[in-house]
Amino acid sequence: MPRHMTARRETAALRAAQTNPQAMLDRYANVRDMSLELARPLSPEDCVVQSMTEASPTKWHLAHTTWFFETFILTGHADRYQPFHERYSFLFNSYYNQVGDRIARPTRAMMTRPTMTEVLDYREFVDGAMTHLLEHIDSNSFASIVPLLELGLQHEQQHQELLLTDVKHLLSLNPLQPAYLDNGDVEPAADVQVQWKSFEAGVYEVGYAAKDFCFDNELPQHRVFLEAFSIANRTVTNGEYITFINEKGYERPELWLDLGWSIVNEQQWAHPLYWRRESDGSWSEFTLRGRRPVDEKAPLTAISLFEADAYARWNGCRLPSEQEWEVAAADVEVEGNFSDTRQLHPVGCEMNEGLGDGLLQMFGNNWEWTGSQYRPYPGYDPPTGAIGEYNGKFMCNQFVLRGGSCATPASHIRRTYRNFFPPESRWQFAGVRLVKDY
Amino acid sequence: MPRHMTARRETAALRAAQTNPQAMLDRYANVRDMSLELARPLSPEDCVVQSMTEASPTKWHLAHTTWFFETFILTGHADRYQPFHERYSFLFNSYYNQVGDRIARPTRAMMTRPTMTEVLDYREFVDGAMTHLLEHIDSNSFASIVPLLELGLQHEQQHQELLLTDVKHLLSLNPLQPAYLDNGDVEPAADVQVQWKSFEAGVYEVGYAAKDFCFDNELPQHRVFLEAFSIANRTVTNGEYITFINEKGYERPELWLDLGWSIVNEQQWAHPLYWRRESDGSWSEFTLRGRRPVDEKAPLTAISLFEADAYARWNGCRLPSEQEWEVAAADVEVEGNFSDTRQLHPVGCEMNEGLGDGLLQMFGNNWEWTGSQYRPYPGYDPPTGAIGEYNGKFMCNQFVLRGGSCATPASHIRRTYRNFFPPESRWQFAGVRLVKDY
Amino acid sequence: MPRHMTARRETAALRAAQTNPQAMLDRYANVRDMSLELARPLSPEDCVVQSMTEASPTKWHLAHTTWFFETFILTGHADRYQPFHERYSFLFNSYYNQVGDRIARPTRAMMTRPTMTEVLDYREFVDGAMTHLLEHIDSNSFASIVPLLELGLQHEQQHQELLLTDVKHLLSLNPLQPAYLDNGDVEPAADVQVQWKSFEAGVYEVGYAAKDFCFDNELPQHRVFLEAFSIANRTVTNGEYITFINEKGYERPELWLDLGWSIVNEQQWAHPLYWRRESDGSWSEFTLRGRRPVDEKAPLTAISLFEADAYARWNGCRLPSEQEWEVAAADVEVEGNFSDTRQLHPVGCEMNEGLGDGLLQMFGNNWEWTGSQYRPYPGYDPPTGAIGEYNGKFMCNQFVLRGGSCATPASHIRRTYRNFFPPESRWQFAGVRLVKDY
Amino acid sequence: MPRHMTARRETAALRAAQTNPQAMLDRYANVRDMSLELARPLSPEDCVVQSMTEASPTKWHLAHTTWFFETFILTGHADRYQPFHERYSFLFNSYYNQVGDRIARPTRAMMTRPTMTEVLDYREFVDGAMTHLLEHIDSNSFASIVPLLELGLQHEQQHQELLLTDVKHLLSLNPLQPAYLDNGDVEPAADVQVQWKSFEAGVYEVGYAAKDFCFDNELPQHRVFLEAFSIANRTVTNGEYITFINEKGYERPELWLDLGWSIVNEQQWAHPLYWRRESDGSWSEFTLRGRRPVDEKAPLTAISLFEADAYARWNGCRLPSEQEWEVAAADVEVEGNFSDTRQLHPVGCEMNEGLGDGLLQMFGNNWEWTGSQYRPYPGYDPPTGAIGEYNGKFMCNQFVLRGGSCATPASHIRRTYRNFFPPESRWQFAGVRLVKDY
Secondary structure (H helix, E strand, O other): OOHHHOEEOOHHHHHHHHHOHHHHHHHHHHHHHHHHHHHOOOOHHHHHOOOOOOOOOHHHHHHHHHHHHHHHHHHHHOOOOOOOOOOHHHHHOOOOHHHOOOOOHHHHHHOOOOOHHHHHHHHHHHHHHHHHHHHOOOHHHHHHHHHHHHHHHHHHHHHHHHHHHHHHHHHHHOOOOOOOOOOOOOOOOOOOOOOEEEEOOEEEEEOOOOOOOOOHHHOOOEEEEEOOEEEEOOOOEHHHHHHHHHOOHHHOHHHOOHHHHHHHHHOOOOOOOOEEEOOOOOEEEEEOOEEEEOOOOOEOOOOOHHHHHHHHHHOOOEOOOHHHHHHHOOOOOOEEEOHHHOOOOOOOOOHHHHHOOOOOOOOEOOEEEEEEEOOOOOOOOOOOOHHHHOOHHHOOOOEEEEOOOOOOOHHHOOOOOOEEEOOOOOOOOEEOOOEEOO | OOHHHOEEOOHHHHHHHHHOHHHHHHHHHHHHHHHHHHHOOOOHHHHHOOOOOOOOOHHHHHHHHHHHHHHHHHHHHOOOOOOOOOOHHHHHOOOOHHHOOOOOHHHHHHOOOOOHHHHHHHHHHHHHHHHHHHHHOOHHHHHHHHHHHHHHHHHHHHHHHHHHHHHHHHHHHOOOOOOOOOOOOOOOOOOOOOOEEEEOOEEEEEOOOOOOOOOHHHOOOEEEEEOOEEEEOOOOEHHHHHHHHHOOHHHOHHHOOHHHHHHHHHOOOOOOOOEEEOOOOOEEEEEOOEEEEOOOOOEOOOOOHHHHHHHHHHOOOEOOOHHHHHHHHHHOOOEEEOHHHOOOOOOOOOHHHHHOOOOOOOOEOOEEEEEEEOOOOOOOOOOOOHHHHOOHHHOOOOEEEEOOOOOOOHHHOOOOOOEEEOOOOOOOOEEOOOEEOO | OOHHHOEEOOHHHHHHHHHOHHHHHHHHHHHHHHHHHHHOOOOHHHHHOOOOOOOOOHHHHHHHHHHHHHHHHHHHHOOOOOOOOOOHHHHHOOOOHHHOOOOOHHHHHHOOOOOHHHHHHHHHHHHHHHHHHHHHOOHHHHHHHHHHHHHHHHHHHHHHHHHHHHHHHHHHOOOOOOOOOOOOOOOOOOOOOOOEEEEOOEEEEEOOOOOOOOOHHHOOOEEEEEOOEEEEOOOOEHHHHHHHHHOOHHHOHHHOOHHHHHHHHHOOOOOOOOEEEOOOOOEEEEEOOEEEEOOOOOEOOOOOHHHHHHHHHHOOOEOOOHHHHHHHHHHOOOEEEOHHHOOOOOOOOOHHHHHOOOOOOOOEOOEEEEEEEOOOOOOOOOOOOHHHHOOHHHOOOOEEEEOOOOOOOHHHOOOOOOEEEOOOOOOOOEEOOOEEOO | OOHHHOEEOOHHHHHHHHHOHHHHHHHHHHHHHHHHHHHOOOOHHHHHOOOOOOOOOHHHHHHHHHHHHHHHHHHHHOOOOOOOOOOHHHHHOOOOHHHOOOOOHHHHHHOOOOOHHHHHHHHHHHHHHHHHHHHHOOHHHHHHHHHHHHHHHHHHHHHHHHHHHHHHHHHHHOOOOOOOOOOOOOOOOOOOOOOEEEEOOEEEEEOOOOOOOOOHHHOOOEEEEEOOEEEEOOOOEHHHHHHHHHOOHHHOHHHOOHHHHHHHHHOOOOOOOOEEEOOOOOEEEEEOOEEEEOOOOOEOOOOOHHHHHHHHHHOOOEOOOHHHHHHHOOOOOOEEEOHHHOOOOOOOOOHHHHHOOOOOOOOEOOEEEEEEEOOOOOOOOOOOOHHHHOOHHHOOOOEEEEOOOOOOOHHHOOOOOOEEEOOOOOOOOEEOOOEEOO
């Protein structure tokens, strides 16, 4: 991967921010600015429309992340703080039942007011108050708010990723097929053969163990027993998936989970969400840089768990469990094609990458579907209060994804990070890496 | 009604435009400008969101009415006219199956592009071409396009009304309850007692007979036999409807049509759509000028046919048939509170209005629900081609409304005008006038 | 039509029953026995299943009609009558809000108890009480209950027709395609050319005027003005409709009402409900006597208003209004292929039938869709109390059908009889007769 | 538990049937007769109605289990076997895509034919053919069909359980609240305090290891690491759950998984499915023996995973993982209140049961919800062909239940048995046993 396509998690900066208000303020400013930068290519119209129930408007992402700081930091920790607007708590609460009433999720789509301009004013107001707070805070108070502050920043980074995937979905529905960013040149991906890396059966430790930030769902570190397995050194390519399509993968029920097969038929799935077969028989793909021909050597992306699972079964393989994935990632550097590179689409391997015995593309590019449904670790102990609603209540009927994507900020990801989506979700940058039992 | 609350249909200007290209151009410019003026108080965000399937975004209204002129006039009649954008015909066709493919109606809500700015450019481009066409047209060609041109203007006026009612619906859903226009002073309505005007049984003529413009559904003029009836001199007031509510009108199945009773229960209707009971027990009402106290003497508005019908039954009366309404209106001046007054809400009677024996409020203020389902007149003969889809295909499971509303342009209405909506529609300015059989 | 295919309304017997308790008891017994006879070919399993929300199980028809006599006659008029079962009033009320609570309509499908055997016991019990009542009643009391008694019998006859059409629908869904009755020989229909019978413009009287029984919706008799029209002497045949199909009638939006066109596409209508194209390209049709080849000369049946209307438009004609139909029927004998013939399917014309200038098939065979939405006559005055719910509350978004069908008892029909169904209904014996404006 | 409330898995008989055709024939006859016995208290009407999509009619259970033997044993293994009816394969296939087309699941509800009598004939025909086959089979052939034969019997036993739970659901919807069996005397349950049994952290083996029959989803045996846990000696009682209700358990979102909270609100859950609050404030419960007062000391049953999980969280506990449950059950005798006892409802503990340190009620009474979503074991290898569809394709968005219930035949259950249902399912005999992390 060329340098410009790679970003790296910088742990030192993250650590500094935990103990130093000024470093935290820098980090706060960086993360907050990034949200604005992501919204810049969009018109006010683009920022208000909600393309499906699962997605949110850009304007809402920008306001909701601001509400998080207002609600959990400023109110209660900043002297005499007055909320920017008395109704915004009602408007921009997402799902925290314990914070009070909130508007129904589909109603987000109706909220043309506050306008984008007013939301930007809201952000400025809250950023001013946050800056004042951090510039005048004593160290005890700082220590007490660091966990929530860091959670607020991590939360905003999650919404940055969603902002991108939601905008992509919205624009894809437009018959004009508008691009979010100009379509730059894309280097063709190299042809890298799959190699398998094997792991022995045994007891391993999984879950977060360091002192920096993690989400509650990565805790506690605990032991698991894994039977032996082998994992592919790269994710599945578009070309490999085209073979699956050509060999009638979408028409063979025995390849699919039953729920997946129902959806394939009801919604007439016959290819990945953003793909289209052109009149010359070739495949094109909608991306944040507009519609482009599918590069057969590049990674397959934007598929559901059902498609990932059917492809693996067709191939005589299976998906990794999340524990297998985490164990396999133990020695892999946390670097890759994150949102920091501004590719905003998975990129293929480079020529020389396939030569070693390392695992490629484990971080960035694509979230990787695992075969694990999202459930609490043994001893899981969510915080009390509204923050306790962050993760735990979603641990049902979702599957875990690992490794971050081209829409994830580099400073947001960890080896132990557990992302999760329902198995029918197709609009995230999600791909598939194969595993075998031997 | 004070003068400033009244507008009058000016037939002379309409007639002049039918024969004189320059007069037509003036009329074209006036109508087209009005659409822009109506959009002016709105943010770009307000203009793109669709609040329900039955409504359309402002941006879409502005583009679709423009598409009408481009498709039915410029293409075919203007020399070497090139459409502004090759895809706009697909985007902005509403329901004309014979013009070609179009996007599904719910998808209108997804179209953040073209932006409002681009739509305004589109309007300017088409207006330029139309101006050029009308400034250079010979009289034969002019005569041949006048019917379509006038239809295009009448069509745009219909969308002006929908733009207002759709915006009202959208803003009403916003927890901030934003006003479209500033809330000016409103003069309280006078207390005018109902008087009944009687009509004899006999053969009457209904349908349009003059030479000016009318829609195909008002033709042909034909004879009907009406049994004797009496009609109220004014529409039902908010105060009268409050009595209906207080006497449990929404809880008594025997007052309702069966379909209406189902909706009352499923959607828990207990008052008109835009009403809210305040903490002090009083009623307020959302209007284009924001939320205001309900004026008990002012006309009830924004009710469904089901509510109009149940109220009439509760009162021992019934709704007029559309023929009865038209016969009753025969001698009434076509003037009233139209959109030209910028009230944009029904206004009550004035002190002196109830004294005579005339029918009040027949035009403007509120469309009036009739008890007639919308069906073709005997001998109805729609034009061939796409324009034939304008009216006829909707003649099923709708009810006719008569008289225009505070959102209807004065130059748009006629005594024979047949508006129509499904019986459950509640977001139009629609009220109820009672009729008795004796 | 051969004699055995014709039945005739016998007014004398109906009249006798109005004044003579013994004649009424005979009539009561005849009607009630007919219901049992209709159920005889069915298994208990056939009698309990509900094939769609609009249909009801046979067992429910048998119990509900019994409940009608128990509720409206025995309770209140029979000395010390004790209901057969305290819960049956709750179970077998259909839609009379004023009689008390009732089970939700879809729940009818769940009621495996009471069993068929218990329902037959219920019928016997009520019939015994009715017999006792009529055998001992004094003439004043008899006079006071005759209207309700006759209503109860007419009501039961309506359910006899629904029982047949509901059973047909249920059996048609079974992959085994079981026949309700054995498939007897069917005489091929003769080829009768359409002739048009003309009526002058003028004032006509419509609505019921005699002294015998009619439903409230046929009243009052009143005057209407009809413009001149011509009506076809027979209904449309299967062969004529095949031409419509072959000329892509189901694919041309301009032929359809907008709501109809939506359903055509959503439900993929491409032929009448009970038709199937066989592997040899021919059409077959599911009937109460099993699946049979479509007879091209026989009457088209089991179509929706939408299909009737599209066919008429394709043909340059239209549907009659219900007033036109009634005026045309004024001199036609009330006889035809009613349920009394046990054909239970429309039959074609006979060779000699087309020779005269009379209207054929006006009664029996098929209900004929009119272009009139079902609304009250001027001066309509439903009875007070629960019986007032019989007709009036359904006068919304339905279309009127006239003339009775092969599933209607001969003693049930009148020239003024107004049947009604929503325009998408397809499972009744409903056909189409064309009208022209000149 | 009194002896008559206990049944025991008799492994010896199961083993004998694997090697001896006559023993197998006895076992075959016993299992098949049991199905008929279960249907005996039902009317034909009860046997045909489907109360919800997830349930099936009794008639269908009886026919589908027969179809299994016809399709997988007789066709292919019995000389010149002719299927009883050419269409039954289409009618009675459940979900085996590889066996051919089948009717849509909701259509099962429409199949009034074949009647119950015909289905019983079908069973007799197939049983005759099976008897003939087993009486004349040579030992090699016998060995080759034993796995499928045993699978067919286990399959029929699964449907016996579903027959009971489906009938219970159907009858519960009937306003008459009919009992499946007479309401016998029920001994009140004893008050047994919860005791906790602890297990050490370590590597354990789970999955089936013996040579007798098991389903493919119980394989392969494999190692897991479990952190230390303690498990309750009995399941949660009705009285304990009443406290949860009284303390507003159904109104506190923080106790619920997010999907569960949505359902609680949409479907207005406020108590277990079959409970009803009587006018005196007490709780009653619908059972297969009719509606009965809730016994506070008896086991809570018929709850969803969501309710089980919310209750556990409210209690500061959690659900066991399926591995924890299996390890805890390792030394527990496989005996309890199975369907063989004909209680057909969970029974409480006896006075003397709580004294020891053993785990009570692990088998029978209630399936116990685990916190494990149903996924394949590492190395899972389903058979090829249609039989491979038995389990694997359902491994998505379901939760595992363990231990069997009062509707499970004793000879059907094993310690390693993995039952599974979606988390919202409420109509099975399913309860909850608590676990703590220390």
